[in-house]
Amino acid sequence: MSIRTESLITLARPRRRDVSFAGWLDREAVFSWLMMALPLLFLAALVGYPLVYGVLLSLEDRSVGHTGHFVGFKNFITDFHDPVFWRVAANTFVYTIAATLLKMVGGLGLALAMNQDFWMKNLIRALLLLPFIVPTVLSTVAWMWMLDPAFSVVNRILIGLGVPKPGPSWLGTPLLAMFSIIMINTWRGLPFYGITLLAGLQTVPPELYEAATIDGASGWQRFRFVTLPLLKPIILIVTLFSVIFTFADFQLVYVLTHGGPQNATNLFATYAFDIGMGAGQLGLGASVALMMLPALALLIVGLTLYMRRA
Amino acid sequence: MVTGHGRIALFVRVWLPVGFFLVLALFPFYWMAITSLKADSELYNQRLMPLMLRHPTLQHYVDLLTQTNFLLWTWNTMLVAVVSTAISLVLGTMLAYPLARMRFAGAGLIAMTVAAIYLVPQPLLFLPLADVINRLDLGNTLTAVILTYPTMLVPFCAWLLLGYFKTVPKELEEAARIDGASRLQTMRQIFLPLCTPGFISAGIFAFTLSQNEFLYALIFLTKSSVRTVPVGVIAELIRGDVFYWGQLMAGALLGSIPVALIYSFFVEHYVAGLTSGAVKG
Numbered sequence: 001m002s003i004r005t006e007s008l009i010t011l012a013r014p015r016r017r018d019v020s021f022a023g024w025l026d027r028e029a030v031f032s033w034l035m036m037a038l039p040l041l042f043l044a045a046l047v048g049y050p051l052v053y054g055v056l057l058s059l060e061d062r063s064v065g066h067t068g069h070f071v072g073f074k075n076f077i078t079d080f081h082d083p084v085f086w087r088v089a090a091n092t093f094v095y096t097i098a099a100t101l102l103k104m105v106g107g108l109g110l111a112l113a114m115n116q117d118f119w120m121k122n123l124i125r126a127l128l129l130l131p132f133i134v135p136t137v138l139s140t141v142a143w144m145w146m147l148d149p150a151f152s153v154v155n156r157i158l159i160g161l162g163v164p165k166p167g168p169s170w171l172g173t174p175l176l177a178m179f180s181i182i183m184i185n186t187w188r189g190l191p192f193y194g195i196t197l198l199a200g201l202q203t204v205p206p207e208l209y210e211a212a213t214i215d216g217a218s219g220w221q222r223f224r225f226v227t228l229p230l231l232k233p234i235i236l237i238v239t240l241f242s243v244i245f246t247f248a249d250f251q252l253v254y255v256l257t258h259g260g261p262q263n264a265t266n267l268f269a270t271y272a273f274d275i276g277m278g279a280g281q282l283g284l285g286a287s288v289a290l291m292m293l294p295a296l297a298l299l300i301v302g303l304t305l306y307m308r309r310a
Numbered sequence: 311m312v313t314g315h316g317r318i319a320l321f322v323r324v325w326l327p328v329g330f331f332l333v334l335a336l337f338p339f340y341w342m343a344i345t346s347l348k349a350d351s352e353l354y355n356q357r358l359m360p361l362m363l364r365h366p367t368l369q370h371y372v373d374l375l376t377q378t379n380f381l382l383w384t385w386n387t388m389l390v391a392v393v394s395t396a397i398s399l400v401l402g403t404m405l406a407y408p409l410a411r412m413r414f415a416g417a418g419l420i421a422m423t424v425a426a427i428y429l430v431p432q433p434l435l436f437l438p439l440a441d442v443i444n445r446l447d448l449g450n451t452l453t454a455v456i457l458t459y460p461t462m463l464v465p466f467c468a469w470l471l472l473g474y475f476k477t478v479p480k481e482l483e484e485a486a487r488i489d490g491a492s493r494l495q496t497m498r499q500i501f502l503p504l505c506t507p508g509f510i511s512a513g514i515f516a517f518t519l520s521q522n523e524f525l526y527a528l529i530f531l532t533k534s535s536v537r538t539v540p541v542g543v544i545a546e547l548i549r550g551d552v553f554y555w556g557q558l559m560a561g562a563l564l565g566s567i568p569v570a571l572i573y574s575f576f577v578e579h580y581v582a583g584l585t586s587g588a589v590k591g
Contacts, residue, residue: 046439138563289433
């Protein structure tokens with residue numbers, strides 16, 4: 001059908017190229033570039049320019065109220081000699097890997113549980129997405145209150161279950177603070193995994209399960225050899241998305257712990273903020289932020305190429 | 311797929327896992343709600359069972375609305391979200407339509423660049439952007455965030471709309487072209503009216519993302535009168551070491567309601583957008 005209409009259009013088109021202004025505007029390339037000019041200029045000015053400017057800034061000793069001078073790689077050398085920087089790098093990787101794994105496994109569990117027929121399924125699916133919808137800062141404040149040193153409801157419940165008083169200090173001890181930010185990030189991101197994977201599960205043709213059952217496959221084998229391979233592309237894309245945004249996370253940590261205690265939860269984004277905004281050392285802060293780039297660039301290029309192919 | 315039988319099997323297979331996820335997802339909201347309704351005397355009494363609400367009071371809500379700028383922050387947040395969503399839908403469409411329909415050199419490169427820009431996270435940009443905003447003398451104006459939010463929303467809308475545009479059949483546009491309509495007329499009068507569901511999906515996402523934004527608002531808006539809800543709550547309701555938990559929870563709950571309301575009207579669009587964004591890309 002579409003092939004036929006296209007050939008009709010070619011027939012209907014005048015042979016000679018239209019030389020009028022309207023005809024020029026009607027050419028596909030001209031129309032496209034004119035249409036895209038404004039958004040592309042906008043992105044160049046407010047994304048492209050700041051990216052380049054950020055690189056230049058990282059090579060200057062610029063601070064608030066002082067003009068900067070070019071200092072080469074001095075800021076990056078300072079970073080490499082800064083023990084906090086290495087702590088921050090390690091934190092970011094631990095946080096990203098742990099939260100991503102939890103979201104992936106939990107999300108798969110959520111999707112499998114939701115991929116059944118039951119009462120009020122649509123309402124429940126809508127409710128399950130709430131943590132993902134609500135502004136992060138606001139739900140994090142609620143978690144902060146739930147983990148409060150004196151009035152933590154989590155601890156009240158744990159004590160009720162037999163944990164000795166006063167219960168763990170969730171945000172006051174380095175290890176538990178890291179555990180807390182990982183769990184809250186998981187709480188927020190899990191529905192995204194769950195609902196996306198659920199959509200993937202629903203595209204698996206039921207005949208495949210029937211065929212596998214006839215061939216004598218057990219429940220686990222059906223999951224392992226039918227479900228999982230078919231879900232693989234979706235799992236990969238969702239995971240890459242979530243890794244990028246977890247790696248560069250700012251809000252949750254800034255609100256809940258400010259990177260503490262003793263930098264135990266400080267991530268690249270919050271540390272760059274502390275240095276650039278808190279201490280006003282714009283150049284040094286820009287260099288910390290830029291240290292995210294190698295890992296991020298790898299992920300972004302990988303994901304973009306993959307989406308392009310798919 | 312069904313292996314178990316009877317009520318017990320149904321409970322174990324469905325309601326045990328679903329119930330677990332449901333309690334996990336909703337408990338913080340329950341806790342927000344009952345905290346915001348408790349009087350301080352009840353809130354900070356360690357001897358009372360905390361999960362129950364004994365004497366509900368709206369005092370925290372009254373205090374929040376009369377003693378802080380919360381209403382003004384809500385207005386700012388709405389204004390910024392609506393304007394930047396509108397800008398992003400328009401600019402996103404201007405990118406997505408040619409990419410979805412036209413053949414021209416460089417189309418592939420542009421599509422990839424737009425996708426890559428969507429994935430550039432804010433922490434990479436905030437320091438240089440802060441300097442740009444300062445030089446433009448836009449600090450402490452809503453224009454600062456209305457200009458910067460679309461940096462993430464435009465590529466996002468463009469990408470989501472591109473996926474949607476490709477699913478719309480071409481025949482109507484081709485018929486209009488044969489009838490002599492220009493490309494712009496075809497796009498505006500024939501094509502765009504067909505894409506309402508796509509615009510609703512992209513619009514809800516953009517609106518939710520603007521309501522959720524924190525970093526740029528935190529940096530650019532330091533005066534109380536121009537703040538958005540997330541920044542206002544963090545910067546002004548947490549005063550030094552003293553926490554006003556009742557007010558904080560009232561603010562967190564009220565701040566979540568606009569997004570939750572819009573979302574509840576368009577759940578299906580939201581889920582469709584969510585899954586097409588990642589699955590079809």
